[in-house]
Amino acid sequence: MPISVKIPTPLRKFTANKDTVEVQGATVGAALRDLDTRCPGLWAKVCDDDGKVRRFINVYAGDDDIRFLQGLETPVADGSDISIIPAIAGGC
Amino acid sequence: MRDPRHVFDRYGRQLLVSGVDLAGQGRLHAFAAVLATDASEVAAAAAEAAGRYLVGAGVGRVAIASAARDGLQAIDRDLVLLDGPADAEPPVAHYYFAQREYGASVDVAVTDAAAGWREGLAAPARVATLRYETGAPASLEDAVAIGAFAADLLLADVLGVEPLPAIAVCDLRDPEAPRTERQPARQDAAPQASTVPRPGLLRELKEHQALVDAVFADCAANYPREACGLLLRDAAGALCVQPTPNLQDRYHALDPVTYPRTARTAYKLNERLIARAADQGLSLVGIYHSHCDAGAYFSGEDVRCAAPGGEPLYPGVAWLVVSVLGGTVRAAEMFHFDAESGGFAAEPQP
Incomplete structure (x- = not known):
């Protein structure tokens, strides 16, 4: 069963305007790599050159930010959801 | 040279310089020295106080105009050096010159520890903040900006005069807004907020x-x-x-x-x-x-x-x-x- 990746509006230009893309992978990182093969350019939007999720992007596995799990090594089960969500942050 | 990070006077008045290693003393010297070059009474008073508060060694010592001298006489000239805030009396006021690295920016925050202490707060209430972009080491402009701010503070607190309007201006200014007379806008700065009217x-x-x-x-x-x-x-x-x-x-x-x-x-x-x-x-x-x-x-x-x-x-x-x-x-x-x-x-x- 594939994994569903939810795509935020600003990144849908990489997905032919689809809000969800189904991918394969045992971890979040593998799923995002698979997403990049289907929708080239998305990986670079989500992760920096060091392979770390960009500060202004959040990747959720279910309800949890993967930063508080195992990062891109966080395992994902078939049929689960991954959400790419732009951060809402700022400061004075 | 004394470590400027933990300096208290006998009244518990405290100046804490946080996050500054010994190399940072050069910046503090520059701070006091620039104040000393300002001809105003306030800056002269600030230089005197800064010289003693920050480095405890008379750096920036200048002849103090009479109007400022009376106020400064209230401060004991012999600083008491303690190991840390835990040994201090409840502070009357607390100047917290925090240097936190946000890229190239520096915070200078002024807190009122006395108010926080009275209210039972764990941390002092911050009453004013100046933040501005700077490089390392501090430029003359940076030092002037700090100095002007410190002069206002000393005028208000040491001399008991109402704060100058400049405090509010410094306090509320967007630290990353385009600079005017003191610091030109950086070419690589992020897009800035504008004042274009929008309904909504x-x-x-x-x-x-x-x-x-x-x-x-x-x-x-x-x-x-x-x-x-x-x-x-x-x-x-x-x-x-x-x-x-x-x-x-x-x-x-x-x-x-x-x-x-x-x-x-x-x-x-x-x-x-x-x-x-x-x-x-x-x-x-x-x-x-x-x-x-x-x-x-x-x-x-x-x-x-x-x-x-x-x-x-x-x-x-x-x-x-x-x-x-x-x-x-x-x-x-x-x-x-x-x-x-x-x-x-x-x-x-x-």
Whole structure:
């Protein structure tokens, strides 16, 4: 069963305007790599050159930010959801 | 040379220089020396005090004009050097010159430890803040900026004179707004907030006092931490407010390199709450957050987070910024992304 990746509006230009893309992978990182093969350019939007999720992007596995799990090594089960969500942050 | 990080006088008056290693003393010397070159009485007094407070060795010592001398005579000239704040008496006032690395910016915060102590607070209340961009080592302009601020502080606190208007100007200025006489705008700076008028959400929000009250109450209750929340619209078109937790401290604790700020000067919202609101038929129209002891401007950090690379992450969403000074809401401004300028424009006040 594939994994569903939810795509935020600003990144849908990489997905032919689809809000969800189904991918394969045992971890979040593998799923995002698979997403990049289907929708080239998305990986670079989500992760920096060091392979770390960009500060202004959040990747959720279910309800949890993967930063508080195992990062891109966080395992994902078939049929689960991954959400790419732009951060809402700022400061004075 | 004395370590300037823990200097107290016999009255418990304390000047704490945090995050400065011995190399930082050069900057402090520059601070006092620049003050000394200013001909004003206030700056001369500040130089004298800075020389003793900061390095305890007379750096910046100048002839003090009579009007300033009387005030300064109240300060004991023999500093008592202690090992740390735990050994200090309850401080009368607390100048906290915090040097925190936010890229190339530096904070100079003034706190009132006495007020915090009276109120049983663990941390002193911050009463003023100056933040500005600087390089390392400090430039003459930086030192002048610090010096001018310190002169105001000393005038107000040491000499007992009402603060100069310059304190408020420094206090509330967007640290990353284009500079005027003291520091030119950096060429690589992020797009800045502009003043292009935009109609919209602020006027609508202010037509519903209960919503305004809810936002302001959340901002005041969270002080001295930044508050944040969602402005949502239901299927019938009605606005509603949803305060949300500020997760900044959690992210800071997890990764202080990527998230160097705490909730005192930053916010991070749980973005999943937007999806949950959508499940209830509520659409996101705005995001609010507070600035503690700072103005209601759309800061460089706000711009970078809302539109990294000049591209808004939440197109069409408005940003309400609430200024909270000393725990009291003072101002609020609504900002919209302006595609033409690539920056954020303040909506005119209704």
